[in-house]
Amino acid sequence: MVAALLRDTLATDGLDIRVAHSAAEAAQATRGFDPDIAIVDINLGRGTNGVDLAFILSKQHPGIAILLLTQHPDLRTAGFEQNDLPPNTGFLRKDAVVSKDDILNAIDALIVSEEHRVRQDTNPDRPLGNLTHTQVEVLRMVAQGFTNQEIAKRRNTSTRAVEQVLNAVFLTLGIDPAGGINPRVEAVRRFIQAAGTPDRI
Amino acid sequence: MPPRSSLRRVLDAVTDRRLLDRTPLVAVISLTAVVHALSSPDLGLAWLHVRIPLAIVSMAPFVVMLAVAHRWAVSRPRLRPLLILVTYVAGGALRGYVLEAGLETLGVTDAATQQFRVTSGVIIVTVVASTVAYGWSTVQQARMTIRELTSETQALDQALTQLRAESQSRSITQFADMSQAIASGLDTIALLGTGHRNEELRRLVDDVVRPLSRRFATDITRWQPVTPSPEPVTWRSVWRTVDPMRHLPAPTVAILTVVMSALASLLALFTWQQTIAMLLIVSLGLLASMSIMYAIGRRVLAHVKSPLRDLLITAGFLLIAIPPAYGTTWALSGSPYSRGYFLPALIVVPVFGWIVLTGNAGWERLTTVTTQLQRTRDELRWTLARINLLAWYHRGVVSRLLHGPIQNTIQVALMRSKSADDEAASDAEIDAAIARITSSIADALDPHRVADRELGTLMDVVTTWRGVADITVDVLSDAHEALESDPAAASILVDLVQEACSNAIRHGVARTLTITVTSGDRVVHLELADDGAAFPDTPATGGLGEQFLRECAVTWSRSREGTRNRLTLAIPISANYGSPRTALPL
Numbered sequence: 001m002v003a004a005l006l007r008d009t010l011a012t013d014g015l016d017i018r019v020a021h022s023a024a025e026a027a028q029a030t031r032g033f034d035p036d037i038a039i040v041d042i043n044l045g046r047g048t049n050g051v052d053l054a055f056i057l058s059k060q061h062p063g064i065a066i067l068l069l070t071q072h073p074d075l076r077t078a079g080f081e082q083n084d085l086p087p088n089t090g091f092l093r094k095d096a097v098v099s100k101d102d103i104l105n106a107i108d109a110l111i112v113s114e115e116h117r118v119r120q121d122t123n124p125d126r127p128l129g130n131l132t133h134t135q136v137e138v139l140r141m142v143a144q145g146f147t148n149q150e151i152a153k154r155r156n157t158s159t160r161a162v163e164q165v166l167n168a169v170f171l172t173l174g175i176d177p178a179g180g181i182n183p184r185v186e187a188v189r190r191f192i193q194a195a196g197t198p199d200r201i
Numbered sequence: 202m203p204p205r206s207s208l209r210r211v212l213d214a215v216t217d218r219r220l221l222d223r224t225p226l227v228a229v230i231s232l233t234a235v236v237h238a239l240s241s242p243d244l245g246l247a248w249l250h251v252r253i254p255l256a257i258v259s260m261a262p263f264v265v266m267l268a269v270a271h272r273w274a275v276s277r278p279r280l281r282p283l284l285i286l287v288t289y290v291a292g293g294a295l296r297g298y299v300l301e302a303g304l305e306t307l308g309v310t311d312a313a314t315q316q317f318r319v320t321s322g323v324i325i326v327t328v329v330a331s332t333v334a335y336g337w338s339t340v341q342q343a344r345m346t347i348r349e350l351t352s353e354t355q356a357l358d359q360a361l362t363q364l365r366a367e368s369q370s371r372s373i374t375q376f377a378d379m380s381q382a383i384a385s386g387l388d389t390i391a392l393l394g395t396g397h398r399n400e401e402l403r404r405l406v407d408d409v410v411r412p413l414s415r416r417f418a419t420d421i422t423r424w425q426p427v428t429p430s431p432e433p434v435t436w437r438s439v440w441r442t443v444d445p446m447r448h449l450p451a452p453t454v455a456i457l458t459v460v461m462s463a464l465a466s467l468l469a470l471f472t473w474q475q476t477i478a479m480l481l482i483v484s485l486g487l488l489a490s491m492s493i494m495y496a497i498g499r500r501v502l503a504h505v506k507s508p509l510r511d512l513l514i515t516a517g518f519l520l521i522a523i524p525p526a527y528g529t530t531w532a533l534s535g536s537p538y539s540r541g542y543f544l545p546a547l548i549v550v551p552v553f554g555w556i557v558l559t560g561n562a563g564w565e566r567l568t569t570v571t572t573q574l575q576r577t578r579d580e581l582r583w584t585l586a587r588i589n590l591l592a593w594y595h596r597g598v599v600s601r602l603l604h605g606p607i608q609n610t611i612q613v614a615l616m617r618s619k620s621a622d623d624e625a626a627s628d629a630e631i632d633a634a635i636a637r638i639t640s641s642i643a644d645a646l647d648p649h650r651v652a653d654r655e656l657g658t659l660m661d662v663v664t665t666w667r668g669v670a671d672i673t674v675d676v677l678s679d680a681h682e683a684l685e686s687d688p689a690a691a692s693i694l695v696d697l698v699q700e701a702c703s704n705a706i707r708h709g710v711a712r713t714l715t716i717t718v719t720s721g722d723r724v725v726h727l728e729l730a731d732d733g734a735a736f737p738d739t740p741a742t743g744g745l746g747e748q749f750l751r752e753c754a755v756t757w758s759r760s761r762e763g764t765r766n767r768l769t770l771a772i773p774i775s776a777n778y779g780s781p782r783t784a785l786p787l
Contacts, residue, residue, distance in 0.1 A: 024661030027668050046695060047658045048665045052703050059669040084707075 006039065006069075009100045023048035027056060037065040037107055042078045043196070051080050058086035065110035067092060067118065069103075073128055074121035076136040077195035090118030093126070127194035130172055138165045142184065143191045144198050209282075215331045216285035217338030218271045221264075225337040230260045232329045232552065237300070240545035248309045255307070259300040263292035263326060289327040297322020328553075336556040343567040390635065405611070514558075518551035525550065582755055583723060587773040589752040594689035598645050607641070610634050648688045655691035656684060659698060663716070666702040671713045680720040683774050690725055690774045693753060694718070701729045701768065709733025709766070724755050724771040735761050 003019050010017055018033065020026035023044050030038075038057050042050040054066045066089040072078045073093060075085070090110045097103060109117040120126065128136060141151045148166070152159045170183045173190060177183045191198075219225065234256040238249055270288040274281040301318035304310040386405045526546035530539055614634030621627040644650055663674050676684075684691045698716055705711035711733030719726045736759055750757045750770060757770035 022661060023665045027665040031668075046655070046692075047662045048699055048702075052699075052707060053665070055707050056665060056669050 006103070010103065023050075023053040023056075026053055027060075030057060030060065035061060035064060037067060037110055039067045039069050039103075039107075042068060042070040042072055042075075042080075051075075051078075051084050054089060055084075055086055058088075064088075065107075065113070065115075066090070067103075067106055067110055069094060069097070071095065072121075072195045073126040076133060077128060077140060077191070077198075079140065079198065088113055088115050090115045091121040092118060093120050096120055128173075128191065131169060135165055135169045135172065138162060139169050139187055139191050140195075140198055142166070143188045211335070212282040214335045214338045214342075216282045217334045219338050219341055220330060220334040221268060221271065222337070222341075225333045226264065228333050228337075229326075229329050230257055230264075232333070233260060233296070233325050236325050236329065236545070236549060239548055244309070251307055251309060252304070255303045256300060259296050259303060260326075262295045262299060266292045266295070267330075286327075286331075289330050290323050293323040293326030293330075294319050295322070296326055332553055332556050336559050339567060340559060346567055346571055390631070515551055515555075518554040519547060521554070522547045522550035579755075583773050586753055586755045587775065590689050590693060590773060593753060594692050597692065598651075607638055610637050610641075649686060651688035652685050652691040655688060655695050656681070659691070659695045662695060662699045662702065666706060666714075670702075670706045670711060672702070672716065673714070674716045674718075676718040677720065680718045680725050683720050683725055684718075687774050690772050693772055694725070694727065697727060697770075698729075701731070705729075705731035705733040705766065711766075720774075721771065723774060725774050727770050727772060729766075729768045731766050732764055733766060736766055 003021065007017050007019050018029045018035070020029045024047065026038070026040070035057075038054070040050040040053055040057075044050050044053065048056075050068060050070070054068065057064055058066065066086060068085075068089060068091045070078070070091075071094050074091070075082060088110060090106055092102070092106050106118040109115065123129065128139075131139065138151060138155070141154065146154070148159050148162045152162045155162070166184070166187070169187055170177060173187060175181070175183045175186050220229070234253050237256040238246070238253055241252075244252065266288050267285070270284055274284050277284070297319035300322065301310065304318075386401075390401045390405065526543045529546055530543055611634060614630050617630040618627040621630060659676075660674075663672050666672055684694065701716070702714060705714055709731065711731035714729070714731045717726075717728040719728075753772070754770040755773050757768070759766065759768040761767075
């Protein structure tokens with residue numbers, strides 16, 4: 001639906017647009033066609049994800065600009081790192097887009113290689129933005145359903161260390177453990193609200 | 202551990218450290234004292250009140266030597282059998298010397314027989330220690346293995362019980378419950394009047410879909426079976442397991458028994474020529490007798506109940522002992538001690554026969570139990586991997602269904618319904634949404650359709666990555682056929698291949714990647730090879746890391762071969778997947 005809306009919106013500005021519903025379709029659609037920019041979601045359903053697709057497109061079309069249009073507040077909540085992105089990639093949150101100008105401005109900035117203007121994943125006011133990298137990683141694993149012991153094992157640390165990180169998460173998110181709600185559930189709720197349910201792998 | 206050769210196993214058993222345990226040590230000391238008492242033709246049964254305590258005490262140097270030798274052998278495992286055998290011989294000689302010295306001191310014998318006592322000490326101690334060590338160590342080994350097997354079998358049983366409980370309460374049922382609750386809610390809404398539909402749809406989202414979504418997200422715990430504490434193993438249960446009559450020994454045991462008992466009965470009293478002649482004659486006779494005994498035993502005694510059976514075995518051994526007993530008289534005719542070995546042979550042959558018989562039965566039982574244990578371990582590993590794989594798969598399906606087709610479709614339908622020109626258009630939007638959700642649920646519950654789609658996605662992934670690397674895929678037809686009926690395995694395959702491409706090409710800068718899928722016994726083998734950078738030393742925390750492979754693969758390994766990385770794994774697969782609503786997909 002988002003793809004169709006985008007196509008309808010941008011087509012009026014005279015752009016040559018190709019729509020793809022999966023990474024495979026996108027890879028196919030760009031053969032024999034030299035795109036200036038690709039607008040990609042991080043979550044593309046089953047198969048190759050948006051970050052990998054951005055990498056593939058940037059290899060196939062050097063100089064292409066990539067706009068990640070996603071519900072995630074930043075790459076960390078999707079399980080990726082900053083250096084997973086190819087050069088000239090912008091990051092736009094879906095819930096921050098209120099008009100078609102937001103999209104067009106982002107495209108303009110990326111076409112002239114000013115991706116720093118389209119980096120909402122570095123906005124300090126973004127959801128979960130005040131959590132550290134470790135805190136996001138641990139909270140994501142909690143939302144994936146892992147116990148503290150399992151998280152400790154996966155991060156090669158102690159259960160006590162995981163508990164400390166989680167306490168810091170509760171504190172940073174302003175969740176009061178004595179406030180009549182389960183802080184772990186509340187933290188997961190906020191994560192899902194901001195970034196959706198993470199896959200379990 | 203690689204399988205050991207038969208000779209090495211016999212040597213290991215014969216020189217086992219557990220001979221220093223209290224029970225076998227008491228047995229060795231008692232047996233050597235009995236043999237001395239019964240088979241000293243120069244003394245007969247005279248002076249027993251002095252000779253028996255002296256025979257017991259004279260074993261002390263041997264025990265000390267053996268303890269020191271085993272301690273020294275700890276750091277030299279390859280030399281251990283030789284070292285211990287030498288200790289038996291040297292310790293036996295020392296025992297003979299000490300015994301003779303004691304007898305002389307107490308005035309029982311004179312110095313003339315000293316050499317004979319040393320030689321007989323070597324033979325008695327070596328034969329008795331080897332026989333007892335063999336019997337004891339094999340029985341002990343069998344006991345340990347049985348305990349291990351019992352524990353693992355219990356773990357497997359527990360795992361299967363928990364799996365059934367899991368299937369009742371967790372992901373699989375949750376999956377069915379969720380889809381049924383939503384489908385029935387939608388059916389109700391479809392029957393409502395136009396004015397109430399939007400309101401009811403919103404209520405369905407708030408009351409059913411969202412709570413389920415939250416519960417699903419917060420109530421996931423990785424399932425692991427409880428490992429039960431091993432049940433105590435009693436001597437009675439061990440004896441039942443190594444009951445000789447259940448595993449009548451092979452002819453090799455007959456030879457061992459014959460040689461050992463004949464050796465012990467000779468006591469090196471005579472010339473070597475006499476000894477060898479007697480051994481040959483007696484051994485041949487004995488071997489024939491024992492073979493007949495075993496043949497009878499296999500056919501007849503197996504149907505007789507203990508203790509009558511044990512009595513019959515002992516009687517058989519006594520019968521077997523008669524020919525060598527007479528044989529010694531014949532072979533040593535002309536000697537003043539020609540009848541001195543008749544009684545010892547009748548006692549020593551059955552005793553040694555029983556020790557070797559029990560040890561051999563223990564060994565045979567050990568082989569059977571080890572095979573069973575390995576089979577149980579393999580079964581447990583497969584079951585665990587399969588459970589984890591299914592849990593992972595079903596939760597993935599639920600997650601995608603809740604957050605994709607269900608929530609999104611309802612939200613979009615509500616938006617469109619609100620902006621519709623009239624009630625009819627609004628109704629049409631809602632009807633279309635209900636039809637779409639019902640179809641999505643039915644689609645997610647159809648294993649063949651899902652598996653088929655996953656295999657299509659697999660090729661999509663490969664096609665996508667082929668733009669930047671040379672990828673060869675070889676899915677053999679039997680493996681493809683197996684995957685077509687197992688959506689969980691097909692699904693994990695997609696994720697593994699996607700992750701492998703991402704890791705090898707994006708992070709490892711690989712130019713070529715080879716993917717091979719073949720089928721095996723209840724598994725699908727996946728091999729991934731690439732020419733990218735070497736695997737990192739530390740396990741990955743994101744993506745399909747080591748932890749994931751450990752949980753969901755029956756076996757897996759990764760290696761660096763020349764300039765290529767190689768990852769192989771076996772994914773548990775079942776031809777009997779069934780439907781999550783009705784069947785336990787194992």
